[in-house]
Amino acid sequence: xxxxxxxxxxxxxxxxxxxxxxxxxxxxxxxxxxxxxxxxxxxxxxxxxxxxxxxxxxxxxxxxxxxxxxxxxxxxxxxxxxxxxxxxxxxxxxxxxxxxxxxxxxxxxxxxxxxxxxxxxxxxxxxxxxxxxxxxxxxxxxxxxxxxxxxxxxxxxxxxxxxxxxxxxxxx
Amino acid sequence: xxxxxxxxxxxxxxxxxxxxxxxxxxxxxxxxxxxxxxxxxxxxxxxxxxxxxxxxxxxxxxxxxxxxxxxxxxxxxxxxxxxxxxxxxxxxxxxxxxxxxxxxxxxxxxxxxxxxxxxxxxxxxxxxxxxxxxxxxxxxxxxxxxxxxxxxxxxxxxxxxxxxxxxxxxxxxxxxxxxxxxxxxxxxxxxxxxxxxxxxxxxxxxxxxxxxxxxxxxxxxxxxxxxxxxxxxxxxxxxxxxxxxxxxxxxxxxxxxxxxxxxxxxxxxxx
Numbered sequence: 001x002x003x004x005x006x007x008x009x010x011x012x013x014x015x016x017x018x019x020x021x022x023x024x025x026x027x028x029x030x031x032x033x034x035x036x037x038x039x040x041x042x043x044x045x046x047x048x049x050x051x052x053x054x055x056x057x058x059x060x061x062x063x064x065x066x067x068x069x070x071x072x073x074x075x076x077x078x079x080x081x082x083x084x085x086x087x088x089x090x091x092x093x094x095x096x097x098x099x100x101x102x103x104x105x106x107x108x109x110x111x112x113x114x115x116x117x118x119x120x121x122x123x124x125x126x127x128x129x130x131x132x133x134x135x136x137x138x139x140x141x142x143x144x145x146x147x148x149x150x151x152x153x154x155x156x157x158x159x160x161x162x163x164x165x166x167x168x169x170x171x172x
Numbered sequence: 173x174x175x176x177x178x179x180x181x182x183x184x185x186x187x188x189x190x191x192x193x194x195x196x197x198x199x200x201x202x203x204x205x206x207x208x209x210x211x212x213x214x215x216x217x218x219x220x221x222x223x224x225x226x227x228x229x230x231x232x233x234x235x236x237x238x239x240x241x242x243x244x245x246x247x248x249x250x251x252x253x254x255x256x257x258x259x260x261x262x263x264x265x266x267x268x269x270x271x272x273x274x275x276x277x278x279x280x281x282x283x284x285x286x287x288x289x290x291x292x293x294x295x296x297x298x299x300x301x302x303x304x305x306x307x308x309x310x311x312x313x314x315x316x317x318x319x320x321x322x323x324x325x326x327x328x329x330x331x332x333x334x335x336x337x338x339x340x341x342x343x344x345x346x347x348x349x350x351x352x353x354x355x356x357x358x359x360x361x362x363x364x365x366x367x368x369x370x371x372x373x374x375x376x377x378x379x380x381x382x383x384x385x386x387x388x389x390x391x392x393x394x395x396x397x398x399x400x401x402x403x404x405x406x407x408x409x410x411x412x413x414x415x416x417x418x419x420x421x422x423x424x425x426x427x428x429x430x431x432x433x434x435x436x437x438x439x440x441x442x443x
Binding site: 133 | 296409424
C-alpha cells in the first residue's frame with residue numbers, strides 16, 4: 001500500500017522550497033560572477049569581467065575580517081560557483097535532501113558571519129549578498145534567518161519523505 | 173505540532189522570505205530605475221547612505237570656510253580670469269578637458285574613469301592600479317586616460333574636493349592634488365579640511381589661484397557636465413571606467429587590479 005500521495009503537504013513544501021532556494025542561490029551566484037562589470041562578448045572580455053567581479057567580491061569578503069586576504073580571495077573564487085552548483089541541483093530536483101542539507105549548512109555559515117560582523121559593528125558597506133550593494137543591517141540578518149528556517153524545514157521534510165516508499169514505485 | 177500548523181508556518185516562511193527578497197531588491201533597484209538625473213549613485217563598496225535616500229547636505233559643506241562655499245555673485249566678481257580650457261572631442265568622446273587627461277590623444281585605447289575623491293574604492297584603484305597603468309600604458313602611448321568627476325551625494329566633501337581637483341587641473345597641478353587627496357582621504361573626510369590638504373602640496377601662490385578658481389561657476393558647470401555624461405553611460409557607482417577601443421565600449425565597474433587589467437588591455441591591443 002502506498003504510504004504517501006504524489007503531492008502531499010511535505011512534498012509540496014519541499015518542491016516550493018527547493019525552487020525558491022534554488023532560484024535564490026542561482027541569482028546570488030549570477031550577482032557575484034556577472035556583476036557589477038557585465039561584459040559577455042568577446043570571450044577574453046567576458047573572462048576579464050568575471051575576474052574583475054570576483055576580485056571585487058574578494059574585497060567585500062575581506063571587510064568581514066574573518067579570513068586573511070589570501071583566503072578571502074580563495075573563498076571569493078569558490079563560493080559563487082558552489083552557490084551556482086547548489087542552486088542548479090535544487091532546481092533540477094535530484095537527491096534534493098543532500099543539496100538542501102548543503103544549502104542549510106551554507107546558510108548557517110552565512111548567518112554566523114553576518115551576525116558576528118553585525119555584533120562587532122564592522123563597517124560593512126556591501127554585504128556582497130546580491131547584485132545591488134546593500135549595507136549590513138538588521139534586515140539582512142532577518143532575511144538570512146528566514147532563508148535558513150525555510151532551508152532547515154525543507155531539509156527535514158525531504159528526509160522524512162525519503163524514508164517512505166516512492167508513491168509511484170512498483171509494489172513489492 | 174499539527175500538520176496544518178506546520179503547513180501554514182512553512183508557507184508563511186516562504187512567502188515572507190520571498191517578500192523580503194523582493195522588498196530588499198526593489199528598494200535598491202528603485203534607485204536604478206529612476207530617471208538618471210535623480211538616481212543616487214553609490215561607491216563600489218556601497219554607500220553609507222541608503223541608495224534611495226538622497227544624502228542631506230553636510231553641515232560642513234554649507235558652513236565651511238568661505239573658500240569652500242558655493243560660488244556667489246560677489247565671489248564670481250573676484251574670480252580670476254583663468255578660463256577653463258575649451259573641451260574638445262577625442263575619439264568621439266565629448267567634453268574632454270585637456271587639463272584632465274593623460275597620454276597621447278592618438279592612443280588606440282581611451283579610458284574614461286568616473287571617480288570620486290572621497291570614495292575608498294577610488295582611492296584603492298588610484299593607489300593600486302592607476303599609477304602602474306600610467307607608467308606602462310599611458311606613458312607609452314597605448315592608453316589615453318581621461319579623469320571624470322563623479323562626486324557622490326552621500327559623500328559630504330566630494331563636491332568640494334572635485335572643485336579643488338578641477339581648479340588644480342587648470343593650473344596643471346592635478347597629479348599632485350589627486351595624489352594628496354587620495355593618500356590623505358581618511359583625514360580630510362573626517363575634518364572636511366580639503367583646502368589644508370591641497371595646500372600641503374602646492375605653493376601659496378598656486379593656492380591663492382586655486383581658492384579663487386573654485387569660486388568660478390565654470391568649475392561647477394564642468395563637474396555637472398561630467399556627472400551628466402556619466403549618467404549617459406548609466407554610471408551609478410564609483411569608480412567606473414569606460415574603456416573605448418575601435419568603436420567598442422567596455423564599462424568596468426569597481427576596483428580592477430593591475431594584473432587583471434593589463435591582461436585585458438594586451439588582449440584588446442592584439443585584436
